[in-house]
Amino acid sequence: MISVTREARLTPDQVDEVLALAAAAGNTDGAYPLSEHVVLQIKSGAPGWHAMVRDCGALAGYAHVDTGDPVDGPAAELVVHPGHRRHGHGRRLVDTAVAIAEEADPRGRLKLWAHGDHPSASALAIRLGFARYRSLWQMRRSLFAPIEAPILPEGVTIRAFEPGRDEDAWLRVNARAFVHHPEQGRLTRADLDLRMAEPWFSPAGFLLAERGGELLAYHWTKVHTDGKEPIGEVYVVGVDPDAQGLGLGKAVTLAGLRHLRDLGLSQTMLYVDEDNPNAVKLYEKLGFSRWTVDVGFQRITNT
Numbered sequence: 001m002i003s004v005t006r007e008a009r010l011t012p013d014q015v016d017e018v019l020a021l022a023a024a025a026g027n028t029d030g031a032y033p034l035s036e037h038v039v040l041q042i043k044s045g046a047p048g049w050h051a052m053v054r055d056c057g058a059l060a061g062y063a064h065v066d067t068g069d070p071v072d073g074p075a076a077e078l079v080v081h082p083g084h085r086r087h088g089h090g091r092r093l094v095d096t097a098v099a100i101a102e103e104a105d106p107r108g109r110l111k112l113w114a115h116g117d118h119p120s121a122s123a124l125a126i127r128l129g130f131a132r133y134r135s136l137w138q139m140r141r142s143l144f145a146p147i148e149a150p151i152l153p154e155g156v157t158i159r160a161f162e163p164g165r166d167e168d169a170w171l172r173v174n175a176r177a178f179v180h181h182p183e184q185g186r187l188t189r190a191d192l193d194l195r196m197a198e199p200w201f202s203p204a205g206f207l208l209a210e211r212g213g214e215l216l217a218y219h220w221t222k223v224h225t226d227g228k229e230p231i232g233e234v235y236v237v238g239v240d241p242d243a244q245g246l247g248l249g250k251a252v253t254l255a256g257l258r259h260l261r262d263l264g265l266s267q268t269m270l271y272v273d274e275d276n277p278n279a280v281k282l283y284e285k286l287g288f289s290r291w292t293v294d295v296g297f298q299r300i301t302n303t
C-alpha cells in the first residue's frame with residue numbers, strides 16, 4: 001500500500017525518519033541528498049512543505065518544498081530510499097512538489113536541486129519536464145590561510161554600502177556586470193530591498209570599489225549562522241565591464257575575504273557556475289577548491 005502525504009510541520013519521529021532516509025541515501029550515493037539549510041529547516045520546524053511517500057508504512061521517499069522565496073520561486077529537494085528506487089516514488093514526489101508550487105507561485109515555477117550530479121537525478125528531472133539550467137560548484141577556502149592584501153588601481157577606494165544612497169548605482173553596475181547572467185543581471189530594486197531586509201544583510205560586508213565617486217566594482221559577502229559553525233560566503237562579485245581587466249575582481253574579493261576573517265570566521269564558501277572557467281580560475285588562485293556540485297533543474301512552463 002502506497003500513500004503520499006504532505007505536511008507543513010514534521011513530528012520529532014518524522015524528523016528522525018527523514019534524516020535516517022537521507023543518511024541511507026547519502027551512504028549509497030556518496031553525496032548527501034539535502035542541503036544544509038533544508039536539514040536545518042527540517043530540524044527547526046521552519047515553514048515549508050514536506051512530502052512523504054510510504055510503502056506499507058515505511059518511509060520510501062521525502063521531498064522538501066520551500067515556497068518562501070518570492071524572487072526565485074519555489075525550490076525542492078527530494079530523495080528516495082535506495083531500497084525503494086524505480087518504483088515511481090520519485091515521480092510521486094515531483095508531482096506533489098509541482099502541486100505545491102502551483103498553489104504558491106502564480107507562474108508555477110519550480111526548481112529541483114540535486115547534490116552530487118547523479119545520472120538518476122538528471123534522468124528523473126528530464127523525464128518529468130524539467131531542464132538542467134545550472135551546475136553550481138560550491139568552493140571553499142580556509143580563512144586561516146594567508147589572504148594577500150588587495151592591490152587597488154590608482155585612485156580606487158573601497159567603502160561599505162550605504163543603504164538609501166547606493167542602491168541605484170549598484171543596480172546599474174550589477175546589471176552591466178551580469179548582462180549575460182540568467183538571474184543576477186535582472187535583479188530589480190524590489191529584489192534588492194528583499195535581500196536588504198534579510199537578517200543576514202550587513203552593509204559592512206557589502207563592499208563598493210569606486211573612483212571619483214563612480215562605482216566600478218563590488219563584493220557582497222554574507223555570513224551563514226544557521227550551521228554548526230558560522231561560515232562566510234562570497235555572495236556576489238561584480239565588476240563594471242568598463243573597469244574589467246584592472247584587477248578589481250581580485251582586489252574586491254580579497255578585501256571581502258579579509259572582512260570575513262576579521263569577523264572571526266574560519267571558513268568561507270562560494271557558488272560558481274561550472275561554465276564560468278574564468279571565475280573558477282580566479283577563485284582557485286585565491287585558494288578555493290571544489291567542495292561539492294549542485295545541479296539545478298527548472299520546470300519547463302509556458303510562461
Ligand SMILES: CC(C)(COP(=O)(O)OP(=O)(O)OC[C@H]1O[C@@H](n2cnc3c(N)ncnc32)[C@H](O)[C@@H]1OP(=O)(O)O)[C@@H](O)C(=O)NCCC(=O)NCCS
Binds near residue numbers: 029077115118297
Ligand atoms: C533521483 C531519485 C529521486 C529517483 O527516484 P526513483 O523513485 O527511483 O524514481 P522513479 O521510479 O519515480 O523514476 C521516474 C523516472 O525517472 C527516470 N529514472 C529514475 N532513476 C533512473 C535511473 N537510475 N536511470 C535511468 N532513469 C531513471 C526514469 O525515466 C523513470 O521512469 P521509468 O521508471 O518509467 O523509466 C533517486 O534516485 C534518489 O533519491 N537519488 C538521490 C537524490 C537525488 O538525486 N535527488 C534529486 C532528484 S532531482
